[in-house]
Amino acid sequence: MTNLPPPSAKKLGLVIDLDTCVGCQACVTACKGWNDQGYGAPLSDQNPYGAAPSGTFLNRVHSYEVTPDEGAPQIINFPRSCLHCDNAPCVTVCPTGASYKRAEDGIVLVNESACIGCGLCAWACPYGARELDPAAGVMKKCTLCIDRIYNDTLPEEDRQPACVRTCPTGARHFGDLGNPESAVSQLVAQRGGYDLMPDMGTRPTNKYLPPRPKDARATASPLAPLLDLQATGFAGWLDRLLEKF
Amino acid sequence: MHPAPSVILFTCLSGAGFGLLFWLDAGLARPEGAAALAHFTLAYGLATAGLFASTFHLGNPQRALRAFSQWRTSWLSREGWASVAALAASAPVALSASFGPADQSFAGGPLGLAAALLTALTLLSTAMIYAQLKTIPRWHHWTTPLSFLTFAVTGGAILAGAGLIAALFCLALGVVMTLTFWQGDRRFAASGSNLNLATGLKGQIRPFAPAHTAQNYILTEMIHQVGRKHAQKLRLIALALASLAPAALLLALPTGPISILPAFACHLAGTLIQRWLFFAEAEHVVRHYYGPN
């Protein structure tokens, strides 16, 4: 299955709102928790209580300091996980066919029982979205919570990715980006959602919504004083004020 | 990129092995009888040792056979097929050269040339595993296959006892190495990739806090730092060892084991260093997310 399937009509993915993400890391540990017990091998941690802990996570949240051309510097929080690219290089490089893109919904997955753990797909991914689990020796990546979104043992409203379900600010949205009528597509259209690293030609499904312009000065006119306090004194001010009342 | 010893060994050894095989199959070197057997054994030995070393780098080597399945898209898979095909096609050549009469050796004949082509394909596939990666601009360039092929053919030439020709290859390798180093240094910047494109954010941008303070696979695998000065020094050493020294040895000493052994030892050492640098200096675009250091 290393061949990419013909583009699917349905393109499931995430839309992440950088205007709203407060960088709380909730999606990071919710993802870890779900996938530690879900699809494939658990997400192991090495040296978890020692000097140099490390572990497998499928979603990580960075923060960047952005100094715009005008205005004060800003901190922007930036979640990063697999973007389920249409033109996924991680898939085509895979020698075993373990890495594949689903024909029906575009989700990019690793069939762990076929994966030899060569790491090549992680090299091919521009976004650092794949992590080789040292304990299981297989490649781990965001599954778009495929074992949630189609899971009929879950109530309908819970059939969404763990990270989306948990995000307290609602900065993460899940849906079909192939359907222009879907809520996520509408959001992308309204807010100017964009691709990461368009130069890489990966054509990601996931989109990011840009932060809204910040520090815009209030447009309301400055407050007009009721009266020149110096001239009329407190009593004049009070009369003027209470006469409206 | 993380310079994994298994991968360095793999590319160096199997490179030299297939390089030698190329010379032998193509009939560019024509040892006979026991000498041929020794040469072919060495070539097979190096090639398979290299391939074997590469499995150390796998998380699940027991499934390695699956790697043959995706030849339509995967250079790694193609490399598997090509290497097996090359080794298989070289077998009759080896047998005929080692045990048959000299004038009936397949080396240089149609079968030999076909086998040589397959070894070249193997070498090319190995190189393409790296060269195909758009994510690593330093590798994503025609100089990568050129460099891999020149290394292999040069190593092969030395081992094949090609004497003056080997020396000339060594010198040519020096040119290719210099070109690759010089070219390579430009490419990350030239790729135009940057943190603004990586995040889609406008303005001056710099990492404020990493996603985790702890280590992770991406950091250890993709983001390796070599000091510039350190790298310069290693480049000179690699150039001296892989190219200049063996050329000098081959020119200065009479052809035969007395020149081949020290020349190849030098060359291999140089190749290992060059290959270490090949990985260690390669910048993956994911590093933008983690910042300049």
Add this chain to the structure above:
Amino acid sequence: MIPKQPTPDLSPPVSDEVRKTTCYMCACRCGIDVHITSGKVTYIEGNRDHPVNKGVLCAKGASGIMQVTAPSRLRAPLRRVGPRGSGAFEEISWEEALGTAVQWLGPLRAKAPEKLAFFTGRDQSQSFTSLWAQSFGTPNYAAHGGFCSVNMAAAGIYTMGGAFWEFGQTDWDRTKLFLLFGVAEDHDSNPIKMGIGKLKARGGRMVAINPVRTGYNGVADDWIGITPGTDGLLVLALVHELLKAGKIDLDYLARYTNAPCLVDETEGEEKGLLLRDELGKPLVIDRTTGQPVPYDRPGLRPDLGATWKGCRTVFQHLAERYLTAEYAPEAVADRCGVSAERIRALAAEIADVAFNQTITIDQPWTDFRGETHAQMVGRPVSFHAMRGISAHSNGFQTARALHVLQILLGTVEVPGGFRFKPPYPKPAHAHPTPHSYFMPGRPLDGPHLGFPQGPEHLALKLDDLTPARIDKGFTWDNPLSAHGMMHMVISNAVAGDPYPIDTLMLYMANMAWNSSMNTAETMAMLTAKDGNGDYKIPRIIYSDAYASEMVAYADLILPDTTYLERHDCISLLDRPICEADHAADAIRWPVIEPDRDVRGFQSVLVDLANRLGLPGFITEDGRAKYRDYADYIVNHQRRPGVGPLMGYRGTGDAVGRGAPNPNQLNAYIAAGGFFTAEVPEEARFFKPWNRAYQDWAVKMGFYDQPQPYLFQLYCEPMRRFQLAAEGFHERQPPDHLRARILATMDPLPIWYPPFGDDAGDAFPLHAITQRPMAMYHSWGSQNAWLRQIHGHNPLYLPEKVWREQGFAEGDWARATSPSGSITAPVALMAALNENTVWTWNAIGKRKGTWALSDDAPEAIRGFLLNHLIDELLPDRGDGRRWSNSDPVTGQAAWFDLRVRVEKCAPPPETLPAFPPLKSPVPNAKGSRQ
């Protein structure tokens, strides 16, 4: 050989069973679904039906599984065997442990109950622990509020009968402009995040006032990087501007606040108090008649501008004060680090939204004067604030200033503004006053904590008028210390000032590390000995669930369970989890059984109470009233029919009031671990004055009769302390405090420089901390997932300092305050007030704790700012110990800290470094798979 596209199992069952309980990775108390497979916790997610989090979880909550499996969990009761502070313990049985405790406490209670000091930290069972301490008879009880945010709580309650914090919230569904002062995370972690998300989705605007622009402040549309400690000035400048332009809600002020109340201006002992009628009701002038009438007279039209017999209204006093040039934007701009133009623009924006974008709900309601209003009209500007304001020595007055601003705008308890969560609002005068009268073998005369209305309520000993409490709470040093002053206990006990104690009992507070100021000195005090070689604090009993730093400094450890292994009660008698539209309470219950010899500490307290025979816990005939804490939750009654839980009372259908129901806990468990009671539509806004709300509150058992009240722009109790300082009270402040009381107990908000500023020019920078969203104080580090996110912390420096000293990435610096110095790695941050440095709170760990290896990054590269903060102000040469606290409430002034920063060579580890503690649990090794 092309494999077919695999068919993964898309519908795996998630677990065998879901048990619904309440999270306790922090004090927000979200509902969680704990998935159990083969008897083990395998996954935790948010409970969608829960009123607090509605399904979402934060990073900590979703990592709870790593908390209940952490190798740092204590395993059995411990008795100290080495010197205090070494960490050498032996494990003992519960019988032995409880026997020892009874041996220590029994004689104390019989002879000198005040010699037990019982202070609790992060727990949420204060109504229970305080009852225990009250029954024991010691005046020395408080929870951690004094070092946390009492400024916020007290200012809110004295001003408007409720605070931000856990007592109120923004009307997230309607507000249009949200101003956030000094908040990084707050207790209401998930609701605030959900609220910000809602606001953003509606296109509302958010303005952050904070020296640091991370997290919530990072997503704000506008950022005001204020200089720490100056928010009061900024707020009063906004008040100045709004007053000047007349952009205030006169109708609201006249009806619902003490703005129209007359202030006595005749010289003497009543001066500055409100004029009252014979029944004690404040008087206002009715505009219709021009006559003074009690404020609650039906049909009254209060006159804000009245003058009667030379006495003017609160409103005139207030306006006169804030209209002076002292509060003009130009006058405050430099000190705040905010331009006058910016302050004006902010005032204009507030005025625009408040007065040009009002919203109305078509919901009639009737006020306490009997007038019916056809609609609920709201001014959709909302404010929220927390420790950035409260953790300064001027925090009480600053928080008051902010509330006054809210009230002037008429945006409290209106649609789109700030709303109380039941059982709030509840004015200061409806709360208890502090009690501190103790006698051997007898319970205390009443609850420890409360809201003094004047000097007569101070906790002074009756005989010599010295402080009754070990923390000097409710004394002239800090008269309104409504939450006690936990941060002063250790240092006062060691100094024997006001008196020595025998046993210090602590619960869930890491006092030997991150919750103390001056950490190194605190550890020294905990191990300090007197001339006889005895510890100055002779006995320390501590309950923790984990191998924290504090464990090493106790003599007897009573190990607690983790939050999934015990009963807890999140009660309306305590810190509620209600939302503005409903009252709510919840429980925790043992969704798994402990695999160690540990016990829920509340049950241990019940056991101890039974063994000690504490009144309240035993019946007339000496039998135990409660088997354990679960039994207490169900059967305890505060007032007849009112107990810890409001739901399923009586035969199961009574709400709020009703007889104890033996099935109550099962009913809670079946319902998902919580109970909610909707506030009737008509009662949802204007709660302090809304008849429907008042009646509902009585029905629910929050109080026994309707108690409408006016917002206190002018805070009369404060004036009573000033009057005493002027000589008009039988209780007189000591002379050295007279001037301070006069200055700081101003009944109208004032601003004064934080005491930390006394450090002077040698310490030019402000140094503050922030909560990391993914960590809860010290407990996060033992969590295998969370410690990967925050394993160490840099000191963030502003660009100015970075440039001036030529810092580069990877550099270290020494930060020095008047009381100490630390050396730590630094990092650059441009989105930061240019005179401020900051770091994450409580990441640094002592070696040998939390079952981490000694070379853990938390210990080697992590650090605490606490080493630089002193619990006392620098010596003034007057022989007195001045607490580093707000003079009104005693709130610890964490953020007053001033430092200087110098680049230095990196030491091998952050400094100060301490020798490793011996771990009471085996250190963990290897990988977790």
